[in-house]
Amino acid sequence: MDLTTLEKLKQGIETIVPTNGLEEKLKLAEKEKRPLIIKFGMDPTAPDLHLGHAVAFKKLRDFQEAGHEIHLLVGDFTACIGDPSGRNTTRPPLTAEEVKKNAQTYIDQMDKVIDTKKNVKILFNGDWLNKMTFADVIKLLGKATLAQMMQREDFANRFENNIPISLHELVYPMVQGYDSVAMNCDIEFGGRDQLFNCLVGKTLQEAFGKKEIGQTVISMPLLRGLDGVMKMSKSKGNYIGLTETANEMYGKTMSIPDDLLPEWIELTTDFTPQVKADMIADYKNGKVNPMDLKKKVAFDIARQYHGEEAAKAAEAFFYKQVQQKGFDTKEFTSVSMASLPVATQDVSLVDLAAAVHPNESKSAIRRLIESGAVSINGEKRTDPFSKLNLQKGMKIKIGKRGFYQLEA
């Protein structure tokens, strides 16, 4: 086994279960002269990807570059069911069409990090799960006990605190585990909160006699978002989307708290391990102004997704804003009034702002308004529900980076 490759593959991984599982599977691949199959589950209900997702994509890219196969799993089976208990209304069932469309959107965004045309397969778990009979399900369920499921922390906590656990929820780890049996994968990538389910997959591969030693499970560290506290997520509004402009990426990165620098250097940049280590050391020693490190990170992020030229322009744009503390009309993004999904008369401020600035959730925008970060024609507006009439030339400023001007 090539130790440099092993070193590169291991770099940045948070957890490998079992500890020697990566060496083990690489040796196996070498012995059997075949690539490893890496399972990566994509969530077909969340088509908006951000730098948090990219952390795992970058690691997948390392495996891909070492010659292994990425099998992307679309969980269409459960997405099309929704929540049968009716308690979780935030996840309505999707149609097969919607799932396919979301999966394509997901792949398109993933493609910004990883070449999805190379050694990448896309699988839909409905292809095997929809073929299972009730008797097959019973046989699958016979492979695990309630006590094993209750080792999952959230189940144990909910049971203890009398928070309902629907029976189908108990079955979902088995569904995910059975996917690993059907896919016959060697390694499964999972978020930290997916470790339990991934280990069920390992157990089931062994129980079904698919592998003597079931899959190795790998999890990457969580990336905290712009607020410096919560995990980066769309619902928290603390994210940088993979489809955002270079200006947005640069500007948002400049807004992160200093103490996020080590993890952002490690997880979001494409610097070499040595450069990363030096930068982190510089931050910790206080040798370098954190602002200068942040500029390097912001530049590298913009460069990865938009190229060198766009990154330079984003840097220049950012400095102009900061230095001028005012704004040149030519930097405002022009928005066609006719294209907006709102009325032209008596629109509430929050609806208008959400319409011109669709990357942010409506509740995030409402908070921005209330915090005084939104102005119309240079005048601060703090009531989200105040009414406006659209006018050509109207300038809408949202936060530090959203500058829009209405056009006919």
Next chain:
Amino acid sequence: MDLTTLEKLKQGIETIVPTNGLEEKLKLAEKEKRPLIIKFGMDPTAPDLHLGHAVAFKKLRDFQEAGHEIHLLVGDFTACIGDPSGRNTTRPPLTAEEVKKNAQTYIDQMDKVIDTKKNVKILFNGDWLNKMTFADVIKLLGKATLAQMMQREDFANRFENNIPISLHELVYPMVQGYDSVAMNCDIEFGGRDQLFNCLVGKTLQEAFGKKEIGQTVISMPLLRGLDGVMKMSKSKGNYIGLTETANEMYGKTMSIPDDLLPEWIELTTDFTPQVKADMIADYKNGKVNPMDLKKKVAFDIARQYHGEEAAKAAEAFFYKQVQQKGFDTKEFTSVSMASLPVATQDVSLVDLAAAVHPNESKSAIRRLIESGAVSINGEKRTDPFSKLNLQKGMKIKIGKRGFYQLEA
């Protein structure tokens, strides 16, 4: 509603859930001018029926005579799966053929109590359960929570005592409950140990919108067996089988402890409620010798299953045995050596005794031998594994009622 009918239907029932559930359903039937559908699950893995089963059959007969429909449910779905966890080796999966055969044997025996040609339907739950997809199963499981399942006492106890509960076991009450949805029954008969599962059926009928108020659940009291302690069951060897001879039925009944008399009078005889009440009062007052009451019960049981004449002959046979304390050769049942499923040379005593006396389990016979209750040609034999050669005229005596003589 005819109150005499209601009274008769209620007679002897141990539990009705909800309490007014029988009146409710009878009113509904009257209003909708239709018979009630009574669900009765038969166990296709236990084809040897006894007086314990007959307790429920007699109550079913009351409903049948009042014009309602009996829907016998054969649980072929689970019987054909067996135990997928592999822990319960006593229940190997059955083939569809075996289930059909066992069901027929069951019906044949049930026919001794109830006219199975009249208002009786036989249903196999595989007919609907085998059609369910994994997605249907998930939707079904979404209708209940883990906490609800854990209200079943044995689940709660096992979980607390770290005795494994396989996930498929948690699903079985939902399977049984779904049967009630598919059958659209009004009343389910369940043993005392089935009450929980039957109530799941009530809940599911309501959840699936099949009935505004789900099925009423009825359970009959348990009949204790010949030992006077345990529930009558084949595995305990404390039973009177529905296919046993009048002599066996009479003799075995005479062997029960006195204090079983009230429940046997109530549950096994066909006397009128008034006669039953009088007999029980006589027993409790000590007015009548318990032996005389037992004779009446023994006679009535033999009469129900073999007719008046056979009952008289059984009574006479019993007295001859008791009075003579010896046995006339002509009372020995003749057994053809050629028909026995054992070799003619070097047969172990236990194998031979089991072959001539197939109503008893091999382990029960071994215990009988060890307790000195078995003799060959009048000579007591206590080693179950001693070897014998079969000979014409050989007399084999097993317990108090098994007398056999080998014939060429």
